Amino acid sequence: MTFSNCSDLCKRLAWAGGLSSTPMITYADWGLNLTEGVTPYSRTIYDLHMLILWIVTIIAIVVFGALFYSVATFRKSKGAVAAQWHESTKLEIAWTLIPFLILVGMAVPATKALIMMEDVYGADMTIKITGYQWKWRYEYIDDDVSFFSTITHEANVARQLKSGIDPNTIEHYLHDVDKRVIVPVGKKIRYLTTAADVIHAWWVPALGWKRDAIPGFINESWALIEKPGVYRGQCAELCGKDHGFMPIVVEAVSEEDYEVWVKGMQTAEVVSDESGQEAMAITPIQQQESAEPQT
Amino acid sequence: MSEAATHDGHQDHHPSGIMRWLTTTNHKDIGTMYLVFSLIMFFIGGAMAMVIRAELFQPGLQFVDPQFFNSMTTMHALVMIFGAVMPAWTGFANWLIPMMIGAPDMALPRLNNWSFWILPFAFTLLLCTFFLPGGAPAGGWTMYPPLVLQTGAAFPFLIFAVHFMGASSIAGAINVMATIFNMRAPGMTLMKLPLFVWTWVITGFLLIASIPVLAGAVTMLLTDKFFGTGFFSAAAGGDPVMFQHIFWFFGHPEVYILILPAFGIVSAILPTFARKPLFGYSSMVYASAAIAFLSFIVWAHHMFTVGMPLAGELFFMYATVLIAVPTGVKIFNWLATMWRSSMTFETPMLFALAFIVLFSIGGFSGLMLGVTPVDFQYHDTYFVVAHFHYVLVTGAIYSCFAATYFWLPKWTGHMYDEVLGKWHFWLSTISVNVLFFPQHFLGLAGMPRRIPDYAVQFADFNMVSSIGGFVFGLSQLLFVYVVVKCARGGEKATDQVWEGARGLEWTLTSPPAYHSFSTPPEPSTIEGGMR
Numbered sequence: 001m002t003f004s005n006c007s008d009l010c011k012r013l014a015w016a017g018g019l020s021s022t023p024m025i026t027y028a029d030w031g032l033n034l035t036e037g038v039t040p041y042s043r044t045i046y047d048l049h050m051l052i053l054w055i056v057t058i059i060a061i062v063v064f065g066a067l068f069y070s071v072a073t074f075r076k077s078k079g080a081v082a083a084q085w086h087e088s089t090k091l092e093i094a095w096t097l098i099p100f101l102i103l104v105g106m107a108v109p110a111t112k113a114l115i116m117m118e119d120v121y122g123a124d125m126t127i128k129i130t131g132y133q134w135k136w137r138y139e140y141i142d143d144d145v146s147f148f149s150t151i152t153h154e155a156n157v158a159r160q161l162k163s164g165i166d167p168n169t170i171e172h173y174l175h176d177v178d179k180r181v182i183v184p185v186g187k188k189i190r191y192l193t194t195a196a197d198v199i200h201a202w203w204v205p206a207l208g209w210k211r212d213a214i215p216g217f218i219n220e221s222w223a224l225i226e227k228p229g230v231y232r233g234q235c236a237e238l239c240g241k242d243h244g245f246m247p248i249v250v251e252a253v254s255e256e257d258y259e260v261w262v263k264g265m266q267t268a269e270v271v272s273d274e275s276g277q278e279a280m281a282i283t284p285i286q287q288q289e290s291a292e293p294q295t
Numbered sequence: 296m297s298e299a300a301t302h303d304g305h306q307d308h309h310p311s312g313i314m315r316w317l318t319t320t321n322h323k324d325i326g327t328m329y330l331v332f333s334l335i336m337f338f339i340g341g342a343m344a345m346v347i348r349a350e351l352f353q354p355g356l357q358f359v360d361p362q363f364f365n366s367m368t369t370m371h372a373l374v375m376i377f378g379a380v381m382p383a384w385t386g387f388a389n390w391l392i393p394m395m396i397g398a399p400d401m402a403l404p405r406l407n408n409w410s411f412w413i414l415p416f417a418f419t420l421l422l423c424t425f426f427l428p429g430g431a432p433a434g435g436w437t438m439y440p441p442l443v444l445q446t447g448a449a450f451p452f453l454i455f456a457v458h459f460m461g462a463s464s465i466a467g468a469i470n471v472m473a474t475i476f477n478m479r480a481p482g483m484t485l486m487k488l489p490l491f492v493w494t495w496v497i498t499g500f501l502l503i504a505s506i507p508v509l510a511g512a513v514t515m516l517l518t519d520k521f522f523g524t525g526f527f528s529a530a531a532g533g534d535p536v537m538f539q540h541i542f543w544f545f546g547h548p549e550v551y552i553l554i555l556p557a558f559g560i561v562s563a564i565l566p567t568f569a570r571k572p573l574f575g576y577s578s579m580v581y582a583s584a585a586i587a588f589l590s591f592i593v594w595a596h597h598m599f600t601v602g603m604p605l606a607g608e609l610f611f612m613y614a615t616v617l618i619a620v621p622t623g624v625k626i627f628n629w630l631a632t633m634w635r636s637s638m639t640f641e642t643p644m645l646f647a648l649a650f651i652v653l654f655s656i657g658g659f660s661g662l663m664l665g666v667t668p669v670d671f672q673y674h675d676t677y678f679v680v681a682h683f684h685y686v687l688v689t690g691a692i693y694s695c696f697a698a699t700y701f702w703l704p705k706w707t708g709h710m711y712d713e714v715l716g717k718w719h720f721w722l723s724t725i726s727v728n729v730l731f732f733p734q735h736f737l738g739l740a741g742m743p744r745r746i747p748d749y750a751v752q753f754a755d756f757n758m759v760s761s762i763g764g765f766v767f768g769l770s771q772l773l774f775v776y777v778v779v780k781c782a783r784g785g786e787k788a789t790d791q792v793w794e795g796a797r798g799l800e801w802t803l804t805s806p807p808a809y810h811s812f813s814t815p816p817e818p819s820t821i822e823g824g825m826r
Contacts, residue, residue, distance in 0.1 A: 030755055034672060034739045049669045056659035063626060064652060070633040071640075071648065076570070082637040086572040095627040096620060103616045106666065111609060113668035118605045159356060159748055167354040167751050174354075175750045198442040199535060201600060201675060205741040209671035212601045214536060215441060216529020219602035232750075236675040236743045237600075238435045240442055241362045244746030 035205060038227045038252070042208025044113045052106060059102075117209065120220045123190035127181070131193070131200030131213035131235065134242035138181050141192075145265040149177045151245050159245060174244065175232040180251045184258035185225050193219045198240060204233035204250050212237055225252040309809070317412075320404030321809060322389045323706075325411050329386025330699075332414055334775065336378030337692075339422070341768055343371040348730075348764035351757045356748050364747035365433035370421070372436035376553065377460040378418055380687065383695045384556045385410070385467040388495050390706065392471060394800035394807060395489045397480025397816040402473035410466035417459030424449035435745065437546070438513065440527040440538050444520050454517045461506040468502035471495055480799070482818030486577065489798055491559030493580050497587045498555045504591070505548035512541040536601050543594035551590045553687060555583060557654075557694035558625055561647045563798070564701050565629055568644035569636035570795040575628040582621035582628075589618045599670045608667045615665035622658055626651065641793070642716030646697035649724050650690060657685030660735065675745075678738025684731045689724075696723075699778065704792045708806035709785035715777045722770035729763030797822055 036046045074080045128139040132148075139146040151159075155173050158165035167173040183189055193202050195213040203210030207223040210233075225231075233248040253261070309315055319325060346367050350358050359367070389407065393400055401407050424431040429447020432438075438453070446453065475488070475496055488496075516538070518524040525531020527538045558579075566573045573579065595603060595611040603611075629651055638644070660682040664673050673679060696719075704710050733756040738744075742753045749757065788805040802820055803811050 030736075031740045031752070032736045035741075045669050045672055048666065049663070049672070052663050052666060052669065056662060060655065060659060063630065063655060066630050067633065067648070067651060070630070070636070071638065074569075074633060074636045074638055076637040076639045080635075080637040082569065082571040083635040084572060086574050086576065086632075088574075088631075091627075091631065092575055092578050092624070096624055099620050099623045100617075103619060107613060107616065110612060110666045110668055114605065114608055114612070117668055117671070118608075161356040161360050163355065165355070167748075173751050174748060198445070199439060203675075203743070205672065210600050210674060211671075212598075214529075214601065216535065217602065233741065234743060234746075234750075238365070238439075238442065238745045240434075240445065241360075241365065243365070244361060244743075244748050 037206040037208045038225050038229065038231065039206075039208050039223045040226070041113075041117055041223065042206060044116060045208045048109055048113055051109065055102060055106065117221070120190050120222045122188060123222055124187040125184075126190045126192060127183070128192040128194070128218075129202050129213060131195035131197075131202065131239065131246075133197050133240050134235070134246040136200075136202070136235075136246060136248060137196075140262070143262045143266070145262060147179050147265075149179045149181065149248070151247055152176045152178055156245065172232065175234065175247050175249070177247050177249045180230070180249045182251050182253060182258060182261045183225060184255045185228050185252045186255070188222055188224045190220060190222050193221070199237050200235050200239045200246070201237035202233075202248060203236040204231050204248055206231040206233075207250070210236050225250075228252050228254060318408070320400070320408050322393050322401045322404070322407065323807070323809065325401075325407050326386050326389030326391075327706075328411050329382045329389060329414075332411070333379050333383040333386055333695075334778075336374050336382070336418065338771070338775075340371050340374035340379055341771065343367045343374065344764065345768050347371065348761040350747055351749070352761040353758065354749055354751050354754050359747070361747045362430060362433055365435075365745065366425070366431040368745050369432050369434060369436050370425075373421060373432075373456075374418070375687070376436065376549070377457075377464075378414075380553050380691045380695070381460075381464055382414060384495070384498065384552075385464075385471070387491075387556065387560070387695075387698055387702075388467070388471045391702065391800060392474055392492055392495065393478070394803060394811055395492050395798060396475060396478060396483050397799050397812045397821070398474060398478035399810055399813050401470050402477050403470045406466050407470050410463045410470065413459050413463040413466075417456050417463065420452050420459065421456035424452045427452070437539075437542060438516065439542075440516060440519065440535050443516060444527075450520055451517065454513045457513050458510055461510050464502050465506050468499040468506075472499040472503075475499075480812065480815040480818070480821065482821045486580070487821055489559070490562035490573070490576070490579055490583075491556065494555040494559030494562075494583050497583050498552050501548040501552050501555070501587055501590065505545040505552070508541060509545035509549075512538060512545065515541075536598075539598045539601060540595065543597045544591070546597060547594040548587070548590045550686075551586055553691050554654075555587070557650065557691050558583060560694045560698045560701075561629065561650050564643050564647040564697055565632050567701075567793050567795040567797070568641060568647075569633050569638050571632060571636035573628070574631035574634075575624070578624055579628055582624040585621040586618060589614060589621070593618065593665075596665055596667075596670070599667050600674050612665060612667040616662060618665075619658070619662050626655055626658075639794075641700075642711070642713060642720055643697045643701035645717065645720045645724075646693050646700065649720070650693045650697065653685055653689030653693065653724075653727075657682055657690060660685065673738060675743055676738035677734040677742045677744055680744045681731050681734035681738060684734070688731070689727055696720075696774065699774075701793075702800075703778065703781050704788035705800060705803075705805050705807070707782050707785075708788055708804075709781050709783075710788050710792075711777050711781035711785065715773060715780075719770060719773045719777060722773065723767060726763045726766035726770060730760055730767050731763070733757075733760045733763075 034046055034049050036043055126141040128141055130137040135148050135150040137148050155170050155176060158167055158170050193211045193213040194217060195215045200213040201210050202213055209221055211219045211221045229252055231250045235243055235246040310318060316328060350364055427448040429449060432446050432449050432453045434443035434446055475492055515526040519526050525533040527533050527535045529535060562573055562579060593611060593615045596615040599608060664670050664682055700711060700716055737753055737756050742749055790805050791801050792805060799816055
């Protein structure tokens with residue numbers, strides 16, 4: 001069941017009809033704007049983005065309005081006679097100062113947002129993320145859980161050159177992994193990013209930021225996810241042949257479910273190396289998340 | 296005087312055929328070679344863009360494997376930046392600057408020949424890597440280590456090609472600056488220079504200051520790869536981020552190298568077809584200089600996500616958004632030039648007007664990208680791709696089109712086909728927006744750049760963008776046809792060519808003699824500060 005040619009309205013109806021929980025729904029998206037995301041920071045970013053977008057839109061209307069008005073009015077074919085003035089100190093000072101003040105107006109909220117972003121203190125837990133060509137490794141520093149996360153097998157088969165498999169038949173094509181990063185909601189999580197070979201970048205749009213994963217460096221950032229759900233992203237820094245094929249899936253669950261998952265992972269690791277398979281068995285809680293917010 | 300006479304006497308004795316072009320020291324011949332070279336590279340780089348858009352037409356991999364796709368994006372950028380746009384500027388400088396300042400030729404004619412003839416070798420080196428084991432460079436034109444060190448046999452070819460291009464650019468810049476500072480006709484004071492000349496002075500400074508930095512960076516890559524140094528290797532005590540700092544210290548001035556001459560071209564075309572002097576000549580000069588200065592202290596905005604200290608992020612954000620002020624001054628000056636003017640809309644004017652609108656759109660997205668916290672979302676997405684293509688394609692390349700249509704009648708002595716020129720304009724302008732505007736949406740929706748395949752929610756806009764890309768690509772064949780047709784013949788152009796044209800180049804015959812201004816022009820023909 002595909003909605004690839006469906007309009008936006010049609011999609012919303014599908015959502016309203018609860019079809020969104022049906023597996024195999026893939027749809028093309030005519031989304032135009034940044035999404036708000038699910039962390040305090042991502043919302044701050046969204047508001048800032050909208051503020052600047054409105055500022056530039058208004059400037060664009062004024063500037064392009066003046067330009068098109070001139071083009072329509074001051075035409076030789078309409079008998080316009082060119083004036084010969086070519087200077088006005090007052091005007092020039094005005095259009096130097098006014099943009100400067102607008103910039104100051106933008107810089108204030110931007111500075112606040114940046115200070116908020118860089119404040120990683122008081123984190124409840126830490127996840128270390130290591131980029132490899134071409135997979136991610138997650139280490140839950142406090143819980144002694146670690147695993148690699150790679151693209152799902154069926155997407156990996158379908159994405160081969162001339163595979164003949166229609167990507168629309170694969171659920172979350174290129175945006176799904178074998179093992180998800182399970183995190184609790186409502187906790188300030190500190191992410192440490194680094195890399196083992198070349199530079200990667202860890203990016204889940206719903207969290208509001210991306211951070212480069214650089215060999216020899218450990219970068220800090222944080223997120224407090226407010227809403228349970230599955231949030232998808234992928235590597236954002238060119239890292240070689242399969243750069244386009246190292247997705248990220250973060251699943252935010254309640255604290256209790258998170259505890260259950262951690263216990264399961266810890267047991268599974270003792271039992272076998274195939275910890276992921278065991279862990280996957282516990283994730284039906286994921287399947288119950290009916291509404292999957294935008295990836 | 297006797298020297299000038301001898302010079303004149305030789306003008307018809309230059310070799311003909313291939314030797315004319317190999318041995319020429321004439322600024323017009325060399326200018327032509329630069330421009331033809333640039334056009335060829337525009338099509339080679341364009342063909343790569345077509346491969347990219349064909350692969351991205353649909354999700355899934357239909358045509359090329361991911362490694363080759365990465366080669367396409369890498370080589371497309373290198374060819375377009377170093378092969379198409381930069382040689383085009385040197386070409387226009389060669390043709391125009393001596394004629395604009397009343398000089399007989401460039402100051403250093405043999406260096407001029409050499410700086411051009413380095414380029415075909417540089418690009419042979421670069422393009423032959425497609426046939427080497429491991430294929431062409433695929434680590435991105437930014438050559439970030441450690442990834443670029445994984446390049447196969449192509450690696451030294453890439454490094455030396457970059458060295459050659461850099462050497463050519465530096466030689467070209469030295470020549471242009473030596474010409475402008477030493478060869479101006481009596482009475483042509485600095486504040487009477489046409490703005491194209493002024494923007495090239497500033498571009499020359501940027502080139503001479505920034506290209507050696509690139510040369511240093513790529514040499515460090517070379518020694519890291521082959522001689523056991525560890526400049527950029529964390530394991531050897533080096534720093535991969537340092538490369539990015541060094542690269543972008545070159546890279547950001549490079550951005551203005553690619554766009555400042557465009558400002559000069561638009562500042563020449565707009566007053567001509569508006570039949571009104573350029574508004575705010577001196578503020579245009581100061582704004583260009585301010586942009587050039589700021590371009591050296593904003594480099595880290597290309598790498599906000601590497602994890603800089605808060606103070607660094609704040610500094611680079613403030614410095615970056617500040618560039619909007621002098622850039623705004625330019626846009627407002629152009630608007631004021633058009634206000635209460637008497638405009639006609641020949642093809643160069645159409646391209647210049649489209650430049651103002653579309654370059655501004657690129658400027659707006661640039662402002663958005665300059666704000667650090669939101670850049671954490673935009674960085675390395677198609678939003679960035681849309682941004683720099685708006686400033687480079689509808690900015691730099693559009694001004695190349697505008698300049699070609701504007702000065703072609705002067706160079707060839709024939710008018711180009713106005714109807715076909717307008718067709719070229721409208722086809723290009725509609726398709727280029729279909730091509731690049733949806734990429735803003737893709738980036739905001741979360742599509743990273745430099746990926747050969749994508750999640751299916753990005754499918755629709757990619758298809759739209761590819762269709763725009765194919766139409767834009769094909770439209771450029773029309774440009775070549777118009778140029779070739781004009782070079783071969785057509786309606787005879789007058790000396791002034793355009794009713795509103797002012798400046799020394801328009802006082803010469805169309806086409807100008809092989810050596811123009813063997814004697815300096817009358818100081819009274821030099822108009823001050825108008826353009």
